[in-house]
Amino acid sequence: MPVIVVSVVGTIAGLLIAGVGLWRTVRDPRGFLAYGVVALGLVLAGVGFSGWRYEAGDHLPLLLLIGISLGVLLLFNLLGYPGLVVFLIWSGVTILRRESRTLGNGLALLAGIGLLFLPGTLERLAPQGEIRDDPWYMIGYGVHTFAILVVAYFSAVFALFLIGSLLYRWRRSSTRPSAVVVLGSGLIQGEVPPLLGARLRRGVEVQRIFTPAPVLIPSGGQGADEPRSEGEAMAEYLRDELGVPATQIQPETESRTTRENLINSRALLGSKHDPITVVTSSYHVFRAALLTRRLGLTAHVVGARTAWYYLPSAILREFAAVLRDHWKVHALAVLAVLIVAVTLAVVLVPAMAWSP
Template identity: 55%
Template sequence: MTIEPAIGIGISVFGAILLIAGIVGLIRDGRRIATPVYLVMGLGLVSIGAGLLLNNLGHPALLTIVLVVMGSILVLGNIVGYPALVIFLLYSGITIWRKETRTLGNALALLAGIALFFLPATLRWLAPPETVSLDAEYKARYALHLAVVLIVSYFGFTFAAFIAASLLYRWRPIRNAPEAIIVLGSGLISGKVPPLLAARLDRGIAVHRDFNDAPVIIPSGGQGSDEPRPEGMAMREYLLDNGISRDKVVAETESRNTEENLRFSRKLLSSPTAPVVVATSSYHIFRAALLTRALEMRAHVVGAPTKWYYFPSALLREFIGVIRDRLWFTVLAIIVLIILAISFTAIIIPAMGPGV
């Protein structure tokens, strides 16, 4: 079967535009969730378009390979990837529940694993009967099932893009010598620097040494209601105890969250656009990077190692934070998906007719 060459050319051109946008975005900044989406979609469309053009010329090999690869990814993702993800989330969730404090944040991996385990059965339960009916109850159930599928798919796709963008960002080298290294706070225990925060400070010290001890280190954190002193002061003390010169440490002690860490630390720079490195935990890298982009900072974010079992819950918490930061966009996306589900139901059910 042949397809009009214009279709193959159009698909290839559109794919090339997306691919170029993804490559440029990755090289210039990398602090965008859309970047891996452009890269994957662009590469896929270029491959399909080129395959269609070659197929018209009597060379179907490329198109066949592309279709086989895409089909294999889809099948393996459902048969192997989905169960593996459920098992991993349950295992890591149980492990962190046993080894760390039992908080809602630490339970996210376990809750996600349980939700994904029951998701297929839930979708089957919501699905309308196989026999089509034109009554309002059938249409409502069809629209509800379709809306839930679309919303679940949206969050799954967005989370996959978030993971991909996070991984791509981690591979970026530090390109500009920083004026300062901002170390983000994470809370004190009995007024002392706990291991998680110490790891962030150690990461900041490592970057400081990489640039011949030139950058100033800004430990950033205010005083919580359950803390006897500002976090920034305890962090400063840790840095001095680990060999950093006093003239190279400027504490920020007023912030209450990550955005304020960055805003208030930026005021201590010679210029709001001075290049900086931000040190945090590995799971927190990309959300911190998104915040630096929103604040128009010339920043590169690096992360300290995190225990493997802690990572899934922490990453889910970060994703929820990103959703919260862009709540208006998420709400708008959900409304659009619900409208699409209702509109599709209103069109497709009468077209199918009763008893189909």
């Protein structure tokens, strides 16, 4: 088949794939797989179009594609990667100085240190010396290839998570909700801390947009170290600090997790399909949105502002939770990567070793 035919087919297929992904994101933005479909389609279309124009004698699209790719790689390696390492370490040290010293708050620092040593670690895993077809060299080649592919996979998934999070947060909804559900986040000595207070203020802002005002549902049960339920403390804060009439507040006081927050709050209302707005912290918006989709809720999630130094660790914690929630998918992906690495080690290494 002529190259130009393959290129044209690739361009059309890429545009169709990107279109399907875009349609899915517009129809329901609560999911980042569709963003990956859009990215895959655009890459395929770009490569196909460049090859098509190259075969037709127009070299500019291919040169632009190569130039943009090299430019992105160069900027990432010279500025982006070092800058990310410095920022994560700086943020990690800052949050540990200002907040409690927990593993969750230390994720940014751990990630920064891990990225600092990642290039050297991958280089050490690379097999040394001339290419050989003996078992030890093939094992070393397979391990090195597997490590690179796993890093590349989770980097791509994390990039899609960030893109999906940003695009979802920019999306607006004009539908009047039947309720505004404010998710709890823990009390300090039975009182509402600043982070939770920011969620409640954001919830009141959302409530006041609509007429008549939807009911506010402060949602949260009582933890083992808390003297009362979060829902009760949040309701008191709404009444006494923010001036919300008691008739507009319907606390939910039994939940222990975000999933229970949503299920129990939904049970306080009418139909499962009545729209609701969920309020949480900015870093938690996308994962909460993913969860509302899995629960079949008609929901839009908005976020309250979070201190900048808190965001990196919080985002990494959210990403880890998303991986946990979909662990079977990622386990299958890692298994596929392992099969690819073993195949390359068994097939490619002997071929390179035997070639003159």
